[in-house]
Amino acid sequence: MRNTKDIDLFILEKDKDRLIEIITEEGWEDYYPQHDYDRSWIYRGFKDGLIADLIWRMPNHRRNVDPSWLTGAGQVEIYSRWIRLVPLEHMLISKLYVMQRERCDWPDMLNILNFSFQRVRWRPLLKMLQEDAALFGGLLAAFRWLEPEKAKRIPLYVWEAVGLTPELHNAKAIQEDRAFLLDTRDWFGPTQ
Numbered sequence: 001m002r003n004t005k006d007i008d009l010f011i012l013e014k015d016k017d018r019l020i021e022i023i024t025e026e027g028w029e030d031y032y033p034q035h036d037y038d039r040s041w042i043y044r045g046f047k048d049g050l051i052a053d054l055i056w057r058m059p060n061h062r063r064n065v066d067p068s069w070l071t072g073a074g075q076v077e078i079y080s081r082w083i084r085l086v087p088l089e090h091m092l093i094s095k096l097y098v099m100q101r102e103r104c105d106w107p108d109m110l111n112i113l114n115f116s117f118q119r120v121r122w123r124p125l126l127k128m129l130q131e132d133a134a135l136f137g138g139l140l141a142a143f144r145w146l147e148p149e150k151a152k153r154i155p156l157y158v159w160e161a162v163g164l165t166p167e168l169h170n171a172k173a174i175q176e177d178r179a180f181l182l183d184t185r186d187w188f189g190p191t192q
Helices: 013-025 067-071 088-096 106-119 122-146 156-161 178-182
Strands: 007-010 042-047 050-055 075-078 081-084
Touching: 007 088, 013 042, 013 050, 088 106, 088 122, 106 122, 122 156, 122 178
Parallel strands: 007 050
Antiparallel strands: 042 050, 075 081
């Protein structure tokens, strides 16, 4: 399992100034002087070697966090506090566009799909993606290559919407661990 460098807290844009004020009062400093970042979509608080990201918009400004991000999923108890989770579909979309030279969130998304593909609400996800469904198709193509048997269990209409088919030609002919071909370190699957 990889160690995370930060925690992402999704917030509404209308609340950002007040939340920045609150974490500043708690001793968190703006991370900008240490490492500049684009403040148009995120505030990065830093304290005791930890980073808390307050996120109200996607980095590409394609969509803002809306109330459905904050109310559409369950909760988890962490250190005796209940934390509301971001819905799976929004998490996938928030990571879809992060493919930069120094950082790519697609390995996270491939693991999310590996463990959660049966819980994805596919129709709402496709509706949110709209013209970017083909980009999501790139992720599904990689998932299909890594896990052909699981990929076949994703509904056919999803594959059609992204311009692909669920079947990978000669999928059973390859017996090797395909995740190892991408990264020899332990990054994918049940050992994560």
